[in-house]
Amino acid sequence: MLQVKTPQEAFDIIEQTFSRTLPTERITADNALGRIIAEDVRAEEYVPGFDRSTVDGYAVIAADTFGCSDSIPAILEKAGAVEMGESPAFAVTQGKCVEIPTGGAVPKGADAAVMVEYTEDYGDGTVGIAKSIAPGGNIIFKGDDVFPGKTVLHRGRKLSAQDIGALAAMGKCLVTVVRKPRIAIISTGNELVEPDKIPKDGQIRDVNTSLLRALLTAWGAEAVPCGIVEDDEEKLFAAAEGALSRCDGIIISGGSSVGEKDNACRVIARLGEVLLHGIAMKPGKPTIIGRAGDKPMFGLPGHPVAACFTARLFVRKTLAQLTGEKYELRPISAEISENIGSNHGREEYIPVKLKSENGRTTAYPIRTKSGLITSLAGDDGWMRIPRDCEGIEKGRSVDIILNCVG
Amino acid sequence: MLQVKTPQEAFDIIEQTFSRTLPTERITADNALGRIIAEDVRAEEYVPGFDRSTVDGYAVIAADTFGCSDSIPAILEKAGAVEMGESPAFAVTQGKCVEIPTGGAVPKGADAAVMVEYTEDYGDGTVGIAKSIAPGGNIIFKGDDVFPGKTVLHRGRKLSAQDIGALAAMGKCLVTVVRKPRIAIISTGNELVEPDKIPKDGQIRDVNTSLLRALLTAWGAEAVPCGIVEDDEEKLFAAAEGALSRCDGIIISGGSSVGEKDNACRVIARLGEVLLHGIAMKPGKPTIIGRAGDKPMFGLPGHPVAACFTARLFVRKTLAQLTGEKYELRPISAEISENIGSNHGREEYIPVKLKSENGRTTAYPIRTKSGLITSLAGDDGWMRIPRDCEGIEKGRSVDIILNCVG
Structure with missing residues (x-):
């Protein structure tokens, strides 16, 4: 059995374990959209320079x-x-x-x-x-916008389009940003075939490599896909060890539970240290977080929906730690469109579609069986149901995390 | 004087004028994050293929x-x-x-x-x-996720990470997407110098080229910066005509009002047709929307904050028309942190910071003089105050559009 921790305990472990270790690089401001700035940017002149x-x-x-x-x-x-x-x-x-x-x-x-x-x-x-x-x-007036010494952008900010504009106003054409974290992705499971193959009976296509690659890219990391590894501890160890030597962290998806063929936890323990195995959330319970020195290692569930939610929470948070990004999950409030049942002591995450009418935002839950990735196609965000919640009545306020792709 | 239209009338003009004219291209699904899919994607197999x-x-x-x-x-x-x-x-x-x-x-x-x-x-x-x-x-069960003939992704969707995962599940390794719109950016004004120059007295740095380039990039377009043109109608005409021949649309910022040196409207009229000059909004009143055949032309205010808001509304909407993207500005609801005065018959847009507490989201307005771009550095989104609104009391619900950078 897994010794589960709460999502908040998992966040605490990530915060206490990982900090910015990535080097910086100096790039042109015009190419810095979405990058994490590594230094406070202070104005050196008055903007405007005259009334x-x-x-x-x-x-x-x-x-x-x-x-x-x-x-x-x-x-x-x-x-x-x-x-x-x-x-x-x-x-x-x-x-x-x-x-x-x-x-x-x-x-x-x-x-x-x-x-x-x-x-x-x-x-x-x-x-x-x-x-x-x-x-x-x-x-x-001269200096109404900025004056010498004023800090305009604080270290750890993810640069937005407006920030790029502010840098231009100040004549800062080069900025120091944190190098993108390079994260290896390994899918494991005897049942997996590449997406371009026709699965035989008993086989399924590997979804998580493509899914995690896209998520990492959207979050500003560099994804390094390392292919599919069969259910063999030595082969998984060799693949993970090689990936870890070339990257700033690794994600293994599949084999993250406690069965005989679940090798992720043993491999992560051999490469370093398991910090956590099992999180009290649905979907996503069999999740592993570990470290090899200052490099994070994840074992995510093989089910794509569970892998998606655990990555959105814990991989995203860890990337922010590695880059020093000032990051918080900022939920918005919405009214739930229907009654939601109790979730029995674990946080539950449900994808939603949103509709705004008359100044109110309503969240419509998308019903999904774990593993049904196509049900997520079309969601606007996701709802968090707190643990020990005895159900939520239609019309009550819930927290929604928005998906953003620009 | 400008014959102003409301923002809604401007949206209607954009919807009636511009439609998808851009060609499609076939790319690998793994590189399609954020692209607009040009065809309905139907499943050809059962996923999963077995119970x-x-x-x-x-x-x-x-x-x-x-x-x-x-x-x-x-x-x-x-x-x-x-x-x-x-x-x-x-x-x-x-x-x-x-x-x-x-x-x-x-x-x-x-x-x-x-x-x-x-x-x-x-x-x-x-x-x-x-x-x-x-x-x-x-x-x-076999086909619980998808079955042959089921439409999983609808034409016009901006592909999210989950969508990329769904494509992998279905074995769709190539997808047909709309080519990125190529949009030229021209800044005009005798007072402008490049961001890497030290402005002399009376001069300021060109902020809008960098700002608009970053916004277009964030929205999935290809920005084509064309530099600074002085306040000379023939020079601006030549620059705009050349840019239009190489691109799918142009944005001129600066010179968009009705003064003697405001050349944008005359140049846009000579290149095609002015559809609108003046929008009842603050900031952003002196905004021009025009067309040259099926190519959009914009004249945006020179003030960076005004250029930013008008681009977020009207350029963003036009890009969606050019690519066939199913797009809507989806405001969320928040409570305003302070009283807001009347805005005298024009929509007002105010940048905000957001805080979430106890299931409620509060919007804190960022006070800015038009043109103070650095005040936008750090905003989470923007609030829309409807026209003819007689002021909003602290604690009332307002619409917020979120900024997203992933």
Whole structure:
């Protein structure tokens, strides 16, 4: 029998065991989408580097507009026009204004910009201002965005498109990121054949190599598929040992239970140390987490749905540890569309489809037998039912983890 | 002045104008993560191809176990053992059972599998069964997963990791996907310099090329950066015309308003047709959508935050039209952390950070001046405030669109 631990205990073990050991590399920011940044990024300059107008109109001294209106406009002398991309050579003094485009540099002396809609060019060198403006109005000041020394991106962040934009704004064209973790994938089982083969009676196609490869890729790791190994401890040991020497971690799927032909646990013990064998969750109970030095080793269930859920939880978390990624499973709340029965002391994970209506999100459970991978095709996310939950009534709030592929 | 349309009208125009025109290509399923599948995928075989046990134990005729218990076990004759990956040569007849591993092929005659935990091997060729089981118990039947002719993946789906697993299960090693849309990116503005340059006074770095490149990449398109063009209609026309000839669509950012130096609208009109100029949203009002034949052309605001939000809404939607992707913006519901003021007749988009506590998700707005791209670094998603909304009270439900990077 397995000495099961809870999913939270498994997370704790992963957090206590694995930390960032991967080297860093310096790459161009434009190729860093989805990578984990390895250093705090501080601004070295002011962005913007000068006061900018946010409107097309006139740069003014705000006090010159106080009390003006449609019927009694303030009349200012037009002292020039700001050209985009150039530093204005003139200043605005009392009673004067300067034409300015959106994004133009605010001339010295001016402290606000009036929208062109509230002005009238009288054509005689003067401009009427029909609406008063407060100092600072319609101006982005030098350093409003960032100033030297400000930390804009914190180490461990997975770089989003907006982050890439922020790096460009700061002139950071190279960034230091953590090398992608290289994770070996081994499928084991006498019943398995490659996906391009026609299975004979008693055989099935190996799904987990393709599934885990795609999951690892989506999570920003480099998957190293190592093929199918039969139910033979020495052969599995040799394959796992070889893979471990070339990679930062290994995943063995299949043979993770306690039967005579379940070799994953023995092989993981021989290569290092078994940290955990058995997790109180459904699907996914016969899951192994081990270590060989600072390299993680997983034994996942052979059933693809169980392998999928245990990978989403524990492999994903471990990758975050290896890269130093600030990562949390961020569930959203949704209302359940039907009653869910008790789950008898273990956490249960159920794939769901989501529908949003009238400001409420409803989760529709997808019913699946363990192993029916095609039932997962089309899910939007997955629901977690806490352990010892005595069932959930239709309409109650549940936690949903979203699947994201961009 | 702009003749603005609502965001919904803009979506309608995109839906009515653009449809799938991109060619397909045949690629290996293992490289198809995130690609848009161009054909319905039907199963050609039964998966699994045979009845399989979901437990380690004994294959039995269920009726032989009826009425048995711990104290009065059913005694069955052990007729053999199923080997993994092999078709059992023997059948189970009344009063007999066969040892079977998880995933093993159920022998003819048997209609259930009893978990080994509820059995005892007496060592004399007989086995005691201590728990009755119903017909079908612990068996996945041939075709339970899929059967010939069943449509497993529908055309237009963006392939997830689970989908890649399902393709492997069905032996579909090649899939027909839509070629990635190639989208040109042009930044325009005399004030812009490349991100690796030090801006002089009045100049700023071009953020939008990097930002849009990363967004397009995250959405599965191929970005073709075409550099910075100054505020000159003929130069912008030449650059856009050249880019359009090599790509499936273009995005011009900057110069999208109605000022003298705003050339994007004139250039888009000369290259084809302006469908819309001005959208009632904040940020992002000066947005242009046009077409050149069946190729989309966008004029996005130069402000990076405005360019980011309009791209997320309208460029993303257009990419889905070009590839035939079944796509919807799927908002989740969250409670707002503070009062939000009225937004005066236009939809407003505000970046948010999310926190989940006690089954509720709270959205914390990130306050930003338009153009402050670094304020977006760190957002989890964005909130939509409907037009004509008279303000939202703290604690009320709002729609949130999540950012996903895997």
